[in-house]
Amino acid sequence: MTFRLMLAAVLALASMQAHAEAIDPQRSEIRFVSRQMGVPIDGNFARLSGSVRFDPGNLDGARAEIQVSLGSIDAGSDEATAEVKRRPWFNVSGFPSAKFRATGARRIGDNRYEATGELVIKGIRRALTVPFTVKRAEDATVFEGGFTLLRLDFGIGEGVWSDTETVANEVEVRFRLVQPDRA
Amino acid sequence: MTAARYTRVAIGLHWAIAAAIFCTFALGLYMADLPPSPTKLKLYAYHKWIGVTIFVLVLARIGWRLAHPAPALPPMPAWQRAATRASHALLYLLTLAVPVAGWLFSSASGFQTVYLGVLPIPDLVGRDKAAADMFKAAHWYLNLTMVCVVVLHAGAALKHHFVDRDDVLARMIPLLKPRSPGK
Numbered sequence: 001m002t003f004r005l006m007l008a009a010v011l012a013l014a015s016m017q018a019h020a021e022a023i024d025p026q027r028s029e030i031r032f033v034s035r036q037m038g039v040p041i042d043g044n045f046a047r048l049s050g051s052v053r054f055d056p057g058n059l060d061g062a063r064a065e066i067q068v069s070l071g072s073i074d075a076g077s078d079e080a081t082a083e084v085k086r087r088p089w090f091n092v093s094g095f096p097s098a099k100f101r102a103t104g105a106r107r108i109g110d111n112r113y114e115a116t117g118e119l120v121i122k123g124i125r126r127a128l129t130v131p132f133t134v135k136r137a138e139d140a141t142v143f144e145g146g147f148t149l150l151r152l153d154f155g156i157g158e159g160v161w162s163d164t165e166t167v168a169n170e171v172e173v174r175f176r177l178v179q180p181d182r183a
Numbered sequence: 184m185t186a187a188r189y190t191r192v193a194i195g196l197h198w199a200i201a202a203a204i205f206c207t208f209a210l211g212l213y214m215a216d217l218p219p220s221p222t223k224l225k226l227y228a229y230h231k232w233i234g235v236t237i238f239v240l241v242l243a244r245i246g247w248r249l250a251h252p253a254p255a256l257p258p259m260p261a262w263q264r265a266a267t268r269a270s271h272a273l274l275y276l277l278t279l280a281v282p283v284a285g286w287l288f289s290s291a292s293g294f295q296t297v298y299l300g301v302l303p304i305p306d307l308v309g310r311d312k313a314a315a316d317m318f319k320a321a322h323w324y325l326n327l328t329m330v331c332v333v334v335l336h337a338g339a340a341l342k343h344h345f346v347d348r349d350d351v352l353a354r355m356i357p358l359l360k361p362r363s364p365g366k
Contacts, residue, residue: 036224037224037225037227037228037297037300038228038297038299038300038301039228039294039295039296039297039300040295040297041293041294041295076293076294076310077292077293077294077310078292078293078312079219079292080293083219160220160221161221163221165221166221166224166225167221167224
């Protein structure tokens with residue numbers, strides 16, 4: 001790596017630090033419930049990372065950038081986990097991660113907010129509004145929320161799998177982002 | 184005191200359960216090695232729904248049987264009476280144990296059973312690979328045992344009808360005329 005690239009990387013990192021605080025990947029989680037033949041199935045993504053900037057006094061300046069490693073999925077059973085990494089589903093080898101980028105927030109109630117942004121999965125971008133709450137833990141700020149993802153909006157389950165009678169279009173996604181206080 | 188024939192209800196339950204077992208057994212053999220597809224998910228669901236139905240019908244049948252004793256057997260050696268009792272008891276036991284093992288196998292594999300896609304049956308065990316392998320083996324070997332007992336059961340019934348020429352089979356098939364009316 002050349003000196004110039006290193007410098008650019010350091011500067012980019014520094015500017016990110018100035019704007020937002022990283023979330024703790026170990027303590028943060030994304031879980032979801034899919035439904036096949038009427039059976040609710042719990043799943044989760046083990047690896048995610050990102051940063052959040054949130055100040056209740058400056059909601060227009062709220063920002064979040066969350067990356068989810070799609071290969072870290074557990075779809076609820078060994079068979080399903082192997083299957084959903086394949087091409088018709090997440091096509092993990094072609095699109096290793098999903099990204100959510102929030103570019104603002106608004107208050108919708110008592111300690112209830114709504115982040116507006118964009119979700120990108122499999123190269124497909126869709127506007128997304130996500131309700132969330134903010135809690136204080138002992139040493140961290142915790143953002144919790146959820147939304148209903150329509151899998152077919154992102155081509156998750158193409159071809160024969162686009163049949164929503166067997167696998168429902170709606171996937172309930174819940175997240176918990178833990179942002180440790182600056183040491 | 185005892186009629187020459189099983190009651191209509193007992194006969195109806197016997198043949199309904201027999202037909203359901205035949206169908207879901209064949210379905211189970213066929214579906215297990217299919218590659219992942221919506222069809223496979225549907226067949227698995229149907230297989231489980233039929234299994235739950237069989238379990239309930241067998242319970243109903245046992246309840247009915249307790250209230251309505253089986254018709255008397257024609258004269259036969261004591262060992263045959265003992266074998267009849269033992270094989271019938273084994274059939275009641277297996278027709279309950281096979282669906283139970285299948286249900287546990289499903290739960291341990293991460294799939295709750297939701298009867299007809301609407302009635303969730305609670306999971307007795309959680310997702311656990313080792314347990315799933317064990318229940319899978321149990322489901323399979325209980326089925327193999329059941330096949331053996333069913334072959335014995337049907338073979339004995341046919342032997343009584345065609346070789347001994349007695350009324351054993353006519354007790355369960357209304358269309359067959361009893362050979363010794365009134366007993």
